[in-house]
Amino acid sequence: MDAATAAISVRNLSKRYASVTAIDNLSFDVAPGTTTALLGGNGAGKTTTISILLGVLLPSDGAVSVLGEDMLRHRYRVLPRMNFSSPYVDLPRRLTVKENLRIYGRLYALRDMKARIAELGEALELMPLMDRPFGNLSSGQKTRVALAKSLLNEPDVLLLDEPTASLDPDTADWIRTFLKAYQKRTQATFLMASHNMGEVERLCDDVIMLRTGRVVDRGTPQALIDQYGRQTLEEVFLDIARGRAADGTAAQ
């Protein structure tokens, strides 16, 4: 796969702040129609990478393209085909669910907004919540609304930052099932940052392991588990976060 055929392409990407290097010469591609996870401990560079991919953070060096468009120069050519969901970015709390979805429906210039909101409302079981203020919802309900917002434009590329953070296991499982079904139906490309290894094993075709802003390993969840001689991806994560290489030696 090269940059031209990749849904997401990152080349020699670096982000330096005054005395901190958040990501360091990062390169990777994400194939269309796949789900890829960015894994790493706190400060590994996951959110920084996602922020640059969304165009809300400017890199120090390097290039990023999404669906063939240079995100640093032409991000508005591709933003209508992308979307984003994060538990750390809210929607207006005093507005109702329906009002929030209508506003974003207009921002994304939906052709038939009413039908689309109804469709997502049914799929995500939001219909009884439509007239309630967003701020009055539970965490699980807010996550479903945020997901509805992120799917309004039926994105070809969806960036997810910890999509099931702070959700109870039942709600988290429901969200994962929904995402899996959506991805299968639309062949959208997902790139997600997560700390939930079970979630990554279940959802992701590919895992990019980050440590101190660099790619330290990459593969399918099972390939990484085999490579590190572990039972679970969580054990692999701990190996990498603690600087142990696949052969058990200390990583550079």
Add this chain to the structure above:
Amino acid sequence: MSERDTSIVRADAYFAFSPLRVGAMVMRYWYLLRGSWPRILELAYWPTMQVILWGFLTTYLAQNSTLFVQAFGVLLSAVLLWDVLFRGQLGVSISFLEEMWSRNLGHLLVSPLRPYELLISLMTISLIKTLIGIVPASLLAYALFDYSIYTLGLPLIGFFFNLIVMGWALGLVMSGLVLRYGLGAESLAWVAVFALAPLSAIYYPVAVLPEWLQPFTLALPASHVFEGMRAILIDGVYRPDLMWAAAGLNVLYLIAGSVAFLAFFRRARTLGLILNLGE
């Protein structure tokens, strides 16, 4: 590879400017306003109190001064017009702060909404909020003190837009500062306009100020507006030169305010502040 015409997204999602997106943002602020009667009440509360206070003061002064007998409405008009500037600035800054308070800015700025469309929507909702605040107060001035600001005639429209545009320019700079420095800079949005009040010649002519201060005063569009207002109410003369001076300055200030906001926005993108904004 970038554009598509699916059944979901219309082609205007890709346009460099979309009235639909501006309308969506105006709708967002309108929903917020509509859903809270205290917010609507607050818009009219302060101008109303100002009119009552200054109306009685003017009534008292008119009993003791021939100047106020001749131009009863000078103070009341000044109060109302100053509030246009104040409300214009707050209308932009506070609506922008709403995005920060609600931690919604990250979602907005990864949508097809352009920063300049956001600015246009902020100015539009500022106009709506200012009218909601000022019109009832002006009607109250007529009911209580038998004074109508509308006797200023057509120049009133020019005064209004000159003052609100100056408020917008200031509001854009304040919003940019909040974007760059976070909610720690929030209080600036509330108080910055008062720093300009002594220089704006609201209640007194520019000639009253020390000579060395007058060039600074004349650099503000508001001072030309208030001089023009007094020329009509006291001398009965409309001064188009003052109106044009205010308009010319406002063009410069609005461009400067927009450039400042976009520069702060770019700086926030460089520093990675946008997804981290919040309470």
